[in-house]
Amino acid sequence: MAKVQRNTSDLLLRSGLDLMSQEGLSGVTLGRLAESVGISKSGVFAHFASKEQVQLALLEYSTRFGASIVLEPAMRAPAGLPRLRAAIEAWFGWAPRAGLPGGCPIAAAMFELDDVEGPVRAKVLELEAAWRATLSELVSEAQRSGELCADLDVAQLVWELCGIYLSHHVSARFVRDPSADRRASIAVEALIARAKAGAS
């Protein structure tokens, strides 16, 4: 029984992640989730007490899921600039590469929830800050190895990197521009060149 419960819970999360990736947080309702897994709405209630609980669980799950896609290949690259580059390469376009039918749920949530107060917004904020901290740590590693300038404004670099990520997301998924990857790569390399030169 515990095993069945566990499997249904995993199934709900995996199916909910697909839904969230295509339709955003507001598209994830208990009814839609029940339908997608083929169980009753009360069956979903056995796992999650409310729509908000589902959304919070899915956000956690999506970052655990995403981190394995993005960070594992990065950790196999040598520390410093190669690891930073590997992380960026695995990060951009991670959602379709991970088999999600839609885009990055966190990117979409940052536009969906900018005016919505509450625990779901707070969770996205927390996950976004954690990801920026991870990127900052990778940049700092490349500084310590002497590959990037020591007096670099790390937060600025990460801020700009997030902009390139968002532009790539729009370009690849919304505009469906075949040059999205190439444009992102040019922008990232220019940013790294600036970070080597140490210009703020």
Added chain:
Amino acid sequence: MAKVQRNTSDLLLRSGLDLMSQEGLSGVTLGRLAESVGISKSGVFAHFASKEQVQLALLEYSTRFGASIVLEPAMRAPAGLPRLRAAIEAWFGWAPRAGLPGGCPIAAAMFELDDVEGPVRAKVLELEAAWRATLSELVSEAQRSGELCADLDVAQLVWELCGIYLSHHVSARFVRDPSADRRASIAVEALIARAKAGAS
């Protein structure tokens, strides 16, 4: 009577734009719109045949509304780099400066509609392409005046500029980071410096 109709239509658009800016396109329903203006749902039907018609009208209206905020000050600046800079300054954060209660409806729509086919997606795509064409024209003007490098990849510059805009949107509206304007300004100036040097 024509005057009353006209005024109600204007009121519906203005009120709908506020709604769209806070809740995204999916938040704009005929019912919500009727409620926000204080008329009956059938009163809204007298102006728009469907939710889709409202969304299309609102998207058109938001860019006409936004263009007056962004382009009018830019056109008062001298042609070339000063005009490009004035347009960027007026563009970043235009929505709150225009008195909208939420963020840029087009930016949010590009994440909301990336997996939704149909005329609303096509309209956002058309408006986004038109805005990129306007930005490209401003960059080309600065090239012709000799302020930016002649062999610059204009589409790449505009692509990166859109990324800085999106990062600023997230930073100012979602993260509510007080340094959002400063970070955007550093990123824009670095992009312009690269465009002067002609590095791709």
